[in-house]
Amino acid sequence: MRHVLSVLVNDQPRVLARVTTLLGPRNFNIESISVGESEVEGLSRMVIVTHGDEWAMEQVQKQLYKLVDVIKVNDLSDHPAVERELLLIKVGAGPTTRMEISGVVEPFRASVVDVGPNSMMVQATGERAKLDVLIELLRPYGIKEIARTGVTALSRSMAHASV
Amino acid sequence: MGQTATVLGGHTKSAESPETMYTGSEILLRCLIEEQVEILFGYPGGSVLPIYDSLYQGELRHMLARHEQGAIHAADGYARATGNPGVVIATSGPGATNLVTGIATAKMDSIPMVCITGNVPQQLMGTDAFQEADIMGITMPIVKHSYLVTDVRDLPRIVKEAFHIASTGRPGPVLIDIPKDVANAKDKFHYPEAVSIRGYQPTSNPHPLQLARLRKEIAEAKKPVILAGGGVVISGAEKELMEFAEQAQIPVITTLMGLGGFPGKHPLWLGMPGMHGTYAANHALLETDLLIGIGARFDDRVTMGRPDIFATKAKIVHIDIDPAEIGKNVDTFIPIVGDVKKVLQGAVNDDLLRSDCADWIDKVQGWYKSYPLQYQDSEEILKPQWVIRHLYETTGGDAIVTTDVGQHQMWVAQYFQFAQPRSLITSGGLGTMGFGFPAALGAQLGKQERTVISVIGDGGFQMTNQELAIASSANIPVKVVIINNQNLGMVRQWQEVFYKKRYCDVDLSGSPDFVKLTEAYGVKAWRATTKEEAIHAWAEALAHPGPAIVDFWVAPEENVFPMVAPGKGLDEMIMGDEEE
Ligand SMILES: Cc1ncc(C[n+]2csc(CCOP(=O)(O)OP(=O)(O)O)c2C)c(N)n1
Numbered sequence: 001m002r003h004v005l006s007v008l009v010n011d012q013p014r015v016l017a018r019v020t021t022l023l024g025p026r027n028f029n030i031e032s033i034s035v036g037e038s039e040v041e042g043l044s045r046m047v048i049v050t051h052g053d054e055w056a057m058e059q060v061q062k063q064l065y066k067l068v069d070v071i072k073v074n075d076l077s078d079h080p081a082v083e084r085e086l087l088l089i090k091v092g093a094g095p096t097t098r099m100e101i102s103g104v105v106e107p108f109r110a111s112v113v114d115v116g117p118n119s120m121m122v123q124a125t126g127e128r129a130k131l132d133v134l135i136e137l138l139r140p141y142g143i144k145e146i147a148r149t150g151v152t153a154l155s156r157s158m159a160h161a162s163v
Numbered sequence: 164m165g166q167t168a169t170v171l172g173g174h175t176k177s178a179e180s181p182e183t184m185y186t187g188s189e190i191l192l193r194c195l196i197e198e199q200v201e202i203l204f205g206y207p208g209g210s211v212l213p214i215y216d217s218l219y220q221g222e223l224r225h226m227l228a229r230h231e232q233g234a235i236h237a238a239d240g241y242a243r244a245t246g247n248p249g250v251v252i253a254t255s256g257p258g259a260t261n262l263v264t265g266i267a268t269a270k271m272d273s274i275p276m277v278c279i280t281g282n283v284p285q286q287l288m289g290t291d292a293f294q295e296a297d298i299m300g301i302t303m304p305i306v307k308h309s310y311l312v313t314d315v316r317d318l319p320r321i322v323k324e325a326f327h328i329a330s331t332g333r334p335g336p337v338l339i340d341i342p343k344d345v346a347n348a349k350d351k352f353h354y355p356e357a358v359s360i361r362g363y364q365p366t367s368n369p370h371p372l373q374l375a376r377l378r379k380e381i382a383e384a385k386k387p388v389i390l391a392g393g394g395v396v397i398s399g400a401e402k403e404l405m406e407f408a409e410q411a412q413i414p415v416i417t418t419l420m421g422l423g424g425f426p427g428k429h430p431l432w433l434g435m436p437g438m439h440g441t442y443a444a445n446h447a448l449l450e451t452d453l454l455i456g457i458g459a460r461f462d463d464r465v466t467m468g469r470p471d472i473f474a475t476k477a478k479i480v481h482i483d484i485d486p487a488e489i490g491k492n493v494d495t496f497i498p499i500v501g502d503v504k505k506v507l508q509g510a511v512n513d514d515l516l517r518s519d520c521a522d523w524i525d526k527v528q529g530w531y532k533s534y535p536l537q538y539q540d541s542e543e544i545l546k547p548q549w550v551i552r553h554l555y556e557t558t559g560g561d562a563i564v565t566t567d568v569g570q571h572q573m574w575v576a577q578y579f580q581f582a583q584p585r586s587l588i589t590s591g592g593l594g595t596m597g598f599g600f601p602a603a604l605g606a607q608l609g610k611q612e613r614t615v616i617s618v619i620g621d622g623g624f625q626m627t628n629q630e631l632a633i634a635s636s637a638n639i640p641v642k643v644v645i646i647n648n649q650n651l652g653m654v655r656q657w658q659e660v661f662y663k664k665r666y667c668d669v670d671l672s673g674s675p676d677f678v679k680l681t682e683a684y685g686v687k688a689w690r691a692t693t694k695e696e697a698i699h700a701w702a703e704a705l706a707h708p709g710p711a712i713v714d715f716w717v718a719p720e721e722n723v724f725p726m727v728a729p730g731k732g733l734d735e736m737i738m739g740d741e742e743e
Contacts, residue, residue, distance in 0.1 A: 009359070010362065014299065014303075014311075018304060021303045024304075025304065047682075055490070059487065059491060062486050062487035063487050065486070066485070068328060068360060068363045069362060070362055
């Protein structure tokens with residue numbers, strides 16, 4: 001099963017290395033990791049997307065807690081959560097296809113952020129699956145480059161759990 | 164320059180005030196003194212020259228090993244014998260990488276250690292400077308925690324935290340990497356009184372609800388068994404374990420790391436389980452309906468890597484200070500996170516009902532008597548098991564015994580009945596050859612009053628025997644017992660049993676004459692090839708006030724039995740090679 005772990009860590013050099021070193025030998029398949037500042041000064045939030053059964057997830061959480069730099073681990077899959085990823089994609093686009101591409105990306109609430117003579121760059125945010133679909137739709141135009149941030153996520157407030 | 168520095172050092176010492184400025188290395192030394200470190204093990208080099216310069220005053224005893232691996236295993240042996248953190252110092256690059264095996268050894272057996280490495284000056288870090296190695300990165304998977312000191316002002320806090328982390332919760336090795344410029348930088352010295360580390364709060368008090376569940380299960384169990392591991396020794400819970408087992412009347416099995424945590428002569432003791440365990444211990448595990456694991460991690464030398472067929476009739480209770488151990492290897496019915504000593508103190512109280520299992524105790528004690536550990540003795544050739552029995556009998560079991568890794572290690576575990584904790588010092592988790600001899604030196608330095616015996620194979624001795632130099636120079640009265648079978652015995656045994664005697668690279672011919680080698684270091688040595696010589700040589704070695712070695716020439720093809728092959732069930736014990 002897919003899990004999204006939200007891990008509060010000390011904002012210290014090497015903390016990402018400590019976490020990945022720990023997951024490595026336990027054969028953890030990591031779909032994505034993203035790290036950034038959190039609401040607490042000195043702490044970063046790391047969002048890890050991974051797959052594993054209940055046993056593996058329990059193990060990995062306990063092992064993470066053994067790292068001195070890990071403050072808190074939450075499995076966001078246990079509760080409603082918002083998951084987002086940012087995609088930047090550069091596709092081939094000449095004068096004839098620009099309009100068409102703009103039309104394709106529009107329903108995704110994506111925007112064109114750069115235009116060159118033979119290409120344009122599209123920015124999109126959303127859940128991973130949605131971005132995957134967008135990439136497939138853009139493939140026929142010729143994908144030149146892709147950059148994705150990996151998933152970041154926060155649990156929803158209880159009152160809005162159904163939104 | 165050197166002269167001025169010395170004078171200055173002496174001067175600052177007498178004029179100590181909160182305003183006095185010290186170098187990073189002087190601060191380090193003061194921190195170690197504050198931590199009541201009695202002895203350092205190490206090896207100098209370019210990046211730790213400032214640290215060695217501050218040792219010049221002689222305020223702290225330092226043992227100069229002959230290889231950093233020797234230094235770190237000695238520090239580890241010191242820690243295992245005393246319970247206090249062992250401290251080792253090595254230089255950057257090769258010095259630091261030579262520590263790696265020792266750090267991993269300590270990590271696997273949860274040994275408190277503080278490992279101090281020098282590093283190149285910060286402005287050179289990342290430039291592949293001379294003797295630069297990313298020791299923080301290299302050791303990341305094998306430390307409990309690690310620090311790179313980037314500012315001399317952080318040093319006292321870091322040292323304080325390092326000792327705290329190394330020795331609390333589930334102990335382990337902590338690395339402090341100190342770039343040379345930090346060791347040279349100056350600051351005032353103030354040692355923090357308390358530590359507070361966000362994200363590090365080991366649980367030591369058990370949950371009362373789980374304790375109540377445990378008592379209930381004990382009352383209902385018909386065939387309970389305790390599996391006691393290294394956690395009992397680390398926690399200093401031997402008294403509590405005895406009270407618990409006696410009050411509840413539950414038989415006790417001790418793992419390799421748990422030996423000595425429960426007296427080997429106690430009527431409730433069934434021996435060691437697993438690959439080379441006793442019939443009684445393994446069969447108790449097969450039949451038990453309530454298995455209480457206490458500071459034991461159910462590793463694959465006990466479960467044979469087959470949790471699916473391990474103790475299948477039992478509800479498993481698992482007591483451990485490390486929550487990550489619980490449920491890791493076997494499914495747990497009652498998890499109890501906490502310090503073993505506190506858990507057992509909590510469990511032993513008036514309403515701890517005694518289990519109703521006199522029949523069960525009769526049964527397991529019957530196994531213990533009917534299927535004792537056995538070997539074919541000989542009058543022609545020394546048998547290694549006889550040698551270990553002889554050590555046991557001549558010391559009355561009152562000795563610290565270190566082992567290396569291999570057959571002799573198992574024979575020590577089987578034939579030396581440990582009565583007290585911290586008496587068997589062995590690399591159980593990593594299985595590090597070369598550990599035993601330096602560990603014995605460290606143990607003896609920590610426990611001057613005890614007899615310390617290093618039982619070692621002729622293979623493993625050659626991995627770190629250069630440390631004879633410290634035994635000699637510091638006159639450390641360790642007694643080394645070489646179980647010399649002229650083979651990498653344990654590997655030879657596996658090739659015999661699992662590879663149809665296709666012996667490949669296990670013959671140790673070309674090894675030195677150990678008596679001459681030892682004598683070349685100025686250490687006394689004897690050789691024994693018969694029982695008579697053995698008795699005589701051992702008596703002399705034991706009576707000798709300094710270090711001594713006895714090279715026992717034993718039967719080269721002796722095997723360790725019983726034996727369970729990896730991946731087999733504990734009911735598939737090979738009891739011996741009777742057909743021969
Ligand atoms: C550093 C290291 N290398 C290799 C091994 C694998 N190994 C385990 S036991 C053994 C043989 C040990 O031989 P010896 O020291 O003579 O002891 P014996 O088994 O004969 O008692 C070997 C090579 C190990 N445990 N450690």
